[in-house]
Amino acid sequence: MSYRIAIASGKGGTGKTSVSVTLFKRLNESRDESVLLVDCDVEEPNDLIFFSEAETIDEQEISQLIPHINQEKCSYCRKCVEYCEFNAIVVLPTVPYAEINSSLCHSCGACLVACDDAAITEHPKPIGTITMYETTGNSRLAEGRLKVGSTMQTMLIRALKKKVYDLNDITIYDAPPGTSCPVVETIHDADYVILVTEPTLFGLHDLKLMVALIKELGMPFGVVINKVGLGDDSVHDYLKNEQIELLGELPFDRAYASLYAKGEITHKIPEEIYQSYTGIIDVLNRKIMHYEGDNHSKW
Known part of the structure; x- marks a missing residue:
């Protein structure tokens, strides 16, 4: 049974993808189990950018049944x-x-049930693709890529997760930004959620929205603060007042930002950043071992 970690953020640009990719790399280094990174940001999947050596091992077109x-x-x-x-x-x-407007249709099948004249039939319409890649060692990367013009993000994410479900010992879901339906679809069955934020008023505002969603879903979670050294202490004060677990802090580093822009964060990590991730990995390893020793039940 796979242990599933979802990485999410209330807004874009906080560093969710860099955290997802780096944790994927570090978990591969620190554990013997197979690790799978799943890019669920199907409108803008970019985890693959950081794995130039990745080779395609499977690709599947996903279609939506549209009534006619x-x-x-x-x-x-x-x-x-x-x-x-x-x-x-x-x-x-x-x-x-x-x-029938295919852009609004959600393929629920209600119209087929309603029709007494047998006048409605369903036909497949492609909405995107699911691709599996092999990276290094015993690790793999999967991504969903939404067809331009399609609005079926949630449907594609559901198909992506179904394809990779329990394929690996540890699965990391890189969620879309925000708090909308695609995010809920990505994180709702995770065993643990990591929220990535930044120490700014914008970061705090959107973190609060995300925390409200996670609490509504009743899920265990913790927070990683990225770009520490910018902004102020408002996020730290909020976490302390709300008794929310702080998993780790990642300092703002221009050299690291440069590596990210070049797609090289899996090859070179500045020492200070590396040590920060080591602390986060230690926390995650304890949670994974707790989960394994608890007969795979949610805490």
């Missing part, structure tokens, strides 16, 4: 319109006209 109305069979009763929770169906009996 056969107007020769349709009686224009509008029952399907009443069943549709997403307002994706337009039926105008006086014209007559019947159409």
Whole structure:
């Protein structure tokens, strides 16, 4: 059974991807188990940038079943319109006209149940791809890549997670930024969530939104503060007042930022940054061992 770690942030630009990629590398170095990094930011997947040596081992196209109305069979009763929770169906009996908006359709199948005329059939429409890569050693990277123009992020993330579920001993989900449905889909079944923030008022504001979401889901979590040395102490004060676990602090470092911009953070890590991650890894290792010794139950 896989131990799943989700890495998320209330806003973009806090360093969520750099934390995901570096923890993936460090966990591979510190543990014997296989580790899988899953890039669930399907609109802008960029974890692969940091693994120039990665080789594609599997690729799969993911499709959404979109209903189609056969107007020769349709009686224009509008029952399907009443069943549709997403307002994706337009039926105008006086014209007559019947159409389904594929951009709004969520493929729930309610319209097929509603139709008494057998006028609705489903047809596949590609929404993106899932690709599996082999990096170094016993580690792998998986990513979802949404087709341009598609709005089905959550559906693609669900398919991506289903494909990799329990494939490895440790799985890291790199979540999209924010607190929307794709984020919830990514993190909801994780065993532990790491929230990445920055010591600014913007960082604090969006961290509070993320903490509220995590508490609503009832999930164990901790916080990593990135870019320490910028901003102020408001995030530290908030964590202390709310008794939220601080997993570690990553100092702001121009050399590290330069390595990130070149896609080289998996090759060279400044010593101070390396030691910061060592502390975070120690905490995670204890949590993983606790989980393994607790018969795979959530704490």
